[in-house]
Amino acid sequence: MSVSGAPGPAGPVRAAIVGTGNIARYHVEALRALGRQVEVVAGVDVDEERLAAFADRHELPALFTDLGTMLREARPDLVHVCTPPGLHREQALACLRAGATALVEKPPALSLAEMDELAAAEGAEGPWFATVFQHRFGSGARRLQEVMATGVLGRPLVAICHTTWFREQEYFDVPWRGRWDTEGGGPTMGHGIHQIDLLVALLGEWTSVSALARQQARVMDTEDLSLAHVTFASGAVASVVNSVLSPREESYVRIDFEHATVELTHLYGYGDDDWRVTPAPGREEAVVNAWKAGESGVSSGHRAQFAHVVRALGEHRPPPVTSSDSARTMRLVAGIYASAFERRTITPADLAAGSPFHGRMDGSGPRW
Structure with a gap:
């Protein structure tokens, strides 16, 4: 996928929220915390009373009960899909076909087949499909990746x-x-x-x-x-x-x-203090110094990921977590x-198109 030289949005990224239940609050608050980089332009929900209450609380400028109408009239660059999982595929496809990047709450889809369909609907230079997997973006996880890359952990x-x-x-x-x-x-x-x-x-x-x-x-x-x-x-x-x-x-x-144990203990989100590093004997100085030198100060909330998403769209490149990254995680769930x-060991090859577990997470149907 090449996006070299392609322009980003002129001005702030225009974002819309689809589904105004509990999780949507975290989305709109995280977006607003990014300041002038992003403008929340619309909200969508089939429940008019819930939509009105959400819009009043978060000062949304435009309200819609129909996704298609919102896509035509508000013309967002980015749509946050905060609806129940069974709606993700249909709504994300509608966004992609209208030229808007879809950022979807977990799980991104109901099956690997749906993931394939969503990836096929992306454009070479956008719009793109991405999943809200915010635990990748706290400074603890990013620091661990940095330290792993140095080889000091083995x-x-x-x-x-x-x-x-x-x-x-x-x-x-x-x-x-x-x-x-x-x-x-x-x-x-x-x-x-x-x-x-x-x-x-x-x-x-x-x-x-x-x-x-x-x-x-x-x-x-x-x-x-x-x-x-x-x-x-x-x-x-x-x-x-x-x-x-x-x-x-x-x-x-x-x-x-080989040279250290790294632990993360939390519940629904972590900060730097939730990580613990225990060096192996004789490796204390190297491991501790490498860990201290890494990124710090960012919790694993929605804001951490959205900052990367908005920056990527401003530079007209695929936002994290990409459809291929999401599919890798979904493939392990399916496995x-x-x-x-x-009741047997599964490899990724067992989940290729045509496998019953490619089409449904429970295979061909109920098994209990």
Whole structure:
């Protein structure tokens, strides 16, 4: 994809919000925090009362109950899709076809097939499709990538990626939640995907996964628990756990390198103080000095990613996290489900077009 020499938007990036539920508040507040780089020009929601309340609270200049009408009349450069997962594909495609870049909340789509369709709708020089995976953009994660690149940590050997959260049954009684056809999966897809994305961003391509998924306690169509063993191309191996059954909630990523252990413990977002580095004996000075020299001061909230998105669009280049990056993370999610249902080890090749798990995260249909 070449965007060399192509012009960016003349003036601030024009952004619109689609879906004005709870997550939309974080989007509009993060965009406004970027100042004159971006202008929030419109909001869209089929619920007129909710839309009016959101617009009043956040001073939106134009309101619409129809996405197509908004795209024609407001002509945004960037559309933040904050609706339930089952609507992401259709709404993102509408944005792309109207010439607007789509930035979509997780999960980006319901399947790998939908991801392929969205990537095909992008233009060589825009518009583009990107996913909100903000954990990549806190200074802790960026610092770790910088230090990894120096080689001071050595090879990654063992990793832990656990999203152990708690959701009561009432959470899944909302009609679109806990269903394969509207949410795409359970905690593996809808909760742990942020931690999985961070793990993939740090460790790169995965080569095999062996997993199980269960309905342990909640009543719904999807799993409420999954456990996986993942092998990466580097040779590193990882334990990945996704749960909505855990009263002591925690998000935890740990990577044991040859020369240090790096840990991140948080819940829904992290700051610099949530990271811990433990050097191996004899490596203290080199590891500590490299860590101290890295980026700092940026939490992993939406603002961190949106700053990169707006800057990229201003320079007319694909914004992070790109469709190909998103697909890599989604492929691991699909691999976890495929292994759990097929009861065998899965490789990326097993998820190619034509595979039942390419078209649906539960394969050809319900398996419980």
